[in-house]
Amino acid sequence: MTDRLRVSPAEAAFRAELLGVLPHLRAFARGLSGRPDFADDLVQEALIKAWTARERYTPGTNMRAWTFAILRNHYLSELRKSRRQTDLDEGTAERLLVMEADQESPLHLGDMETALQKLAPERREAVLLVGASGFSYEEAAEIAGCPIGTMKSRVARARGDLARLLDGDPEQAGTKTRRPG
Known part of the structure; x- marks a missing residue:
């Protein structure tokens, strides 16, 4: 195995901790966005950003809070970008996508x-x-x-x-x- 493929013990520990917060990131992203496909994209991008910035993470601190902040910031950036790119009226889109509620159902x-x-x-x-x-x-x-x-x-x-x-x-x-x- 070449040196380029070896993972240091610190990187292995970071990876394990990062994978441990994955279910929480997915839940947070789905709650923020309301769209599973967009949420998966948000999580993927947050994981990439976290891995790229792993040198800035202090082991022993709150990995969940750190990755949630990364995901949140990316989500807000995507919202700003999409607002600049869309010509669709939000009210019209909401009326097209909303179904009438069944008041009798639990x-x-x-x-x-x-x-x-x-x-x-x-x-x-x-x-x-x-x-x-x-x-x-x-x-x-x-x-x-x-x-x-x-x-x-x-x-x-x-x-x-x-x-x-x-x-x-x-x-x-x-x-x-x-x-x-």
Whole structure:
């Protein structure tokens, strides 16, 4: 085996730790984007960026928080890029893609996913980081680059919005059209 193909013990440890956060990255990406295909692309790109920047990672620190920040930043870059490239009106697209809800059916995971996608992006991100991914408010605030009080507020508002949306009261929920908090 040539020296180019050998992996150092530090790289092997980094790889193992990176692979350990993969399921969490996938869940976070799917929650952020609402599209499994786009989420897979986000995760793949985040893994590539993490591997490329592995020298900047400090072993023993929080790999999940570090990779979530990479994924989040890439997601935001992709959103900015897609907004510049699209001529499609968001309202029109939403009307084309939304199905009428069956009020008689029980709550399913799909209902939660749909409700999550109706939240303002900052609130959705906050509730995914704290509620679904298990980060502390401090860790989530660091990942999102905001004060801890802002993170707590976003999570509280997102939880309230989700409760209203799942109860069938979208008018009272702070959805994408309202100013995020």
